[in-house]
Amino acid sequence: xxxxxxxxxxxxxxxxxxxxxxxxxxxxxxxxxxxxxxxxxxxxxxxxxxxxxxxxxxxxxxxxxxxxxxxxxxxxxxxxxxxxxxxxxxxxxxxxxxxxxxxxxxxxxxxxxxxxxxxxxxxxxxxxxxxxxxxxxxxxxxxxxxxxxxxxxxxxxxxxxxxxxxxxxxxxxxxxxxxxxxxxxxxxxxxxxxxxxxxxxxxxxxxxxxxxxxxxxxxxxxxxxxxxxxxxxxxxxxxxxxxxxxxxxxxxxxxxxxxxxxxxxxxxxxxxxxxxxxxxxxxxxxxxxxxxxxxxxxxxxxxxxxxxxxxxxxxxxxxxxxxxxxxxxxxxxxxxxxxxxxxxxxxxxxxxxxxxxxxxxxxxxxxxxxxxxxxxxxxxxxxxxxxxxxxxxxxxxxxxxxxxxxxxxxxxxxxxxxxxxxxxxxxxxxxxxxxxxxxxxxxxxxxxxxxxxxxxxxxxxxxxxxxxxxxxxxxxxxxxxxxxxxxxxxxxxxxxxxxxxxxxxxxxxxxxxxxxxxxxxxxxxxxxxxxxxxxxxxxxxxxxxxxxxxxxxxxxxxxxxxxxxxxxxxxxxxxxxxxxxxxxxxxxxxxxxxxxxxxxxxxxxx
Ligand code: SF4
Numbered sequence: 092x093x094x095x096x097x098x099x100x101x102x103x104x105x106x107x108x109x110x111x112x113x114x115x116x117x118x119x120x121x122x123x124x125x126x127x128x129x130x131x132x133x134x135x136x137x138x139x140x141x142x143x144x145x146x147x148x149x150x151x152x153x154x155x156x157x158x159x160x161x162x163x164x165x166x167x168x169x170x171x172x173x174x175x176x177x178x179x180x181x182x183x184x185x186x187x188x189x190x191x192x193x194x195x196x197x198x199x200x201x202x203x204x205x206x207x208x209x210x211x212x213x214x215x216x217x218x219x220x221x222x223x224x225x226x227x228x229x230x231x232x233x234x235x236x237x238x239x240x241x242x243x244x245x246x247x248x249x250x251x252x253x254x255x256x257x258x259x260x261x262x263x264x265x266x267x268x269x270x271x272x273x274x275x276x277x278x279x280x281x282x283x284x285x286x287x288x289x290x291x292x293x294x295x296x297x298x299x300x301x302x303x304x305x306x307x308x309x310x311x312x313x314x315x316x317x318x319x320x321x322x323x324x325x326x327x328x329x330x331x332x333x334x335x336x337x338x339x340x341x342x343x344x345x346x347x348x349x350x351x352x353x354x355x356x357x358x359x360x361x362x363x364x365x366x367x368x369x370x371x372x373x374x375x376x377x378x379x380x381x382x383x384x385x386x387x388x389x390x391x392x393x394x395x396x397x398x399x400x401x402x403x404x405x406x407x408x409x410x411x412x413x414x415x416x417x418x419x420x421x422x423x424x425x426x427x428x429x430x431x432x433x434x435x436x437x438x439x440x441x442x443x444x445x446x447x448x449x450x451x452x453x454x455x456x457x458x459x460x461x462x463x464x465x466x467x468x469x470x471x472x473x474x475x476x477x478x479x480x481x482x483x484x485x486x487x488x489x490x491x492x493x494x495x496x497x498x499x500x501x502x503x504x505x506x507x508x509x510x511x512x513x514x515x516x517x518x519x520x521x522x523x524x525x526x527x528x529x530x531x532x533x534x535x536x537x538x539x540x541x542x543x544x545x546x547x548x549x550x551x552x553x554x555x556x557x558x559x560x561x562x563x564x565x566x567x568x569x570x571x572x573x574x575x576x577x578x579x580x581x582x583x584x585x586x587x588x589x590x591x592x593x594x595x596x597x598x599x600x601x602x603x604x605x606x607x608x609x610x611x612x613x614x615x616x617x618x619x620x621x622x623x624x625x626x627x628x629x630x631x632x633x634x635x636x637x638x639x640x641x642x643x644x645x646x647x648x649x650x651x652x653x654x655x656x657x658x659x660x661x662x663x664x665x666x667x668x669x670x671x672x673x674x675x676x677x678x679x680x681x682x683x684x685x686x687x688x689x690x691x692x693x694x695x696x697x
Contacts, residue, residue, distance in 0.1 A: 103136045104232040106224070107162035108273070111144040111169060111176035118282045118564060119145055119275070123290055123346060124196065124220065125168050126269035131221040134267045137228055141273045144176065150183040157184060164228055167212075168196035168220070171475055174206070181211045191231060195220040201306045201477030203244050203254075213246040218310050219261050260311050263293060263321045268329055271336060284567040285341035286373070287333050291326045291360070294318035295348035297377065300414045300480040301441075301472070304348060318352065323359045330368060342395065343372040350374035351381045351389075358385075361392035371395035373435075378417050378425040386428050396435035399425065403444065404458030405451040412444050412480070419458060426462035436464040441472040442522065443503040443515050445484055452510075452518050456525055465533050466569075467526035471503050471519055527560040531571050537594070537684030541583055541662070542571055552579040563677055565598055566642050572598070572677035577611045577664035588685055589654035593627075595662075595681035596643040599634045599674065604641055606673035609633050611664050613676070615648055618659040632676070643679060650683070 110125050129139040140160045148156075157165065165184055169177035181192050195216035199206050206215050214237070216223045223242040230237035238245055241258040269289075280287075294317035298305040304317075311317040333340060351357055351374070364372075373396040374389070386394075401422055402413060409415040429436045440459065442452045459467055474481040474490065484490040489505045503515055510518075531543035541548070545560055552558040557576040562569060575581060597613055610633025618624040628648045634640040664676045 111173040129270035130267040398437040404455035537682035541681040548581040580663040590686040591650040596679040603673040608671035
């Protein structure tokens with residue numbers, strides 16, 4: 092360690108936090124653990140800053156950013172998926188700046204041996220990092236030896252690893268409120284539709300085999316130590332603070348693993364919240380932890396959306412592979428209650444699990460058809476190191492060496508004897524298509540939603556995968572769309588009601604805004620019986636040249652003249668100036684509505 096980099100006299104030790112979040116397909120987000128560590132350091136007088144790595148940087152640029160802050164200590168926090176980036180940038184700091192570095196976060200916690208094997212980080216912190224990192228900074232500041240710090244693993248000069256015992260999980264009431272200034276609030280608000288996250292508890296008492304919570308629980312000496320709930324008053328005080336900080340906040344999301352673990356607490360919270368705030372909020376729940384009454388109370392308090400892990404529709408897979416013992420009936424019931432209460436629903440599903448068959452994947456699709464969530468996520472299973480299911484995969488010899496950065500994205504990292512890779516890919520694609528249709532159907536607009544009716548469309552397309560249902564986020568807003576990569580068209584047979592309007596929004600993927608070439612021509616054509624086909628809408632859309640078109644641009648076409656007739660309605664895209672690979676043209680939720688009904692709906696939503 093180069094002592095020149097240690098604390099300058101009379102200055103508090105400056106800590107730079109590095110959080111890689113590269114190629115995850117996630118949107119910039121607030122990370123509670125890092126923000127809590129920063130608040131704890133700041134409370135003790137240590138200035139902090141954050142490098143949020145949302146894209147891969149050249150090592151030189153990264154090093155320049157580090158130097159610009161002149162830190163005395165650099166602490167990385169990394170997930171398993173992001174660890175290759177932490178390792179790379181940690182090595183760059185180590186070799187070029189010689190600054191003290193260490194790593195914490197979930198990957199260092201669940202796979203410390205793997206991290207130590209790499210010889211990049213000589214110090215790592217397992218489990219919650221607030222107090223261990225503070226003590227570490229204080230030790231460096233004093234020039235004393237940090238080797239005794241609990242939660243620390245340290246490579247000693249003789250190459251052996253010192254593995255210190257863990258301290259009990261922190262008392263949440265003793266921790267400061269998370270550091271909201273650490274992240275770029277403007278970006279977070281914009282990219283997350285002005286939704287602000289917070290946590291009212293930490294930990295989960297369940298032990299799903301694929302989840303790092305089962306490891307954390309074991310490290311904490313049991314779930315009873317791991318699960319901690321904040322007092323309602325302190326949560327309310329934080330919510331008040333959030334409203335002061337972000338006057339334009341639109342909604343809250345509680346990032347607790349399971350918000351509904353303690354029904355008594357939920358009731359108290361709801362009573363306090365209802366009297367003080369009207370901001371809608373979203374929660375994660377597990378189906379066994381709620382009844383109809385509790386959901387109703389939450390709804391009255393402002394709950395608008397629930398996120399539920401269904402994971403598999405096969406009770407055998409859930410029971411024998413995932414250690415999740417809820418029944419399908421329980422899942423179906425909770426989603427039905429949510430529908431009755433008008434709640435938005437999200438669910439997560441995994442496919443490609445050990446021992447899973449194609450028929451069991453179909454069971455998962457089937458339960459989704461049954462519960463019809465508003466938003467469905469389908470991932471190909473990846474076993475996190477350190478989890479029980481990872482051990483099982485290893486023991487069964489089905490684990491492949493994988494690039495962890497491809498996590499959740501495309502391919503299975505397992506060799507499953509029950510299903511081939513190709514079949515799994517096909518089923519994943521089918522499932523994702525189904526998911527979008529369920530979502531479009533659930534949120535159908537007008538009397539005919541062309542996204543929901545996509546299966547009935549006749550498609551002419553310029554190439555494979557030119558036309559599909561697609562989910563895209565632009566300016567913090569997720570939308571299901573019809574992708575019509577030019578030259579392509581989708582035609583529908585439609586019985587047009589009197590006074591009809593066709594409404595839709597146009598957008599290009601942000602990925603191509605800065606690419607070469609121009610835009611494309613959006614066209615709507617109608618062919619009525621005994622009449623020539625008529626172009627009823629035509630617009631060249633070009634967000635590359637016209638910044639005002641970078642986002643969703645709404646359009647409306649009056650179809651009154653076709654009222655009472657059955658017509659062929661065609662949505663078409665083309666590039667009049669020749670082919671252009673960088674035109675990812677989306678039509679968001681094209682739908683037919685009637686003028687009067689549309690006006691009433693607008694008045695209501697206003
Ligand atoms: S219920 Fe959720 S948070 Fe708890 S162990 Fe299972 S997957 Fe993890």
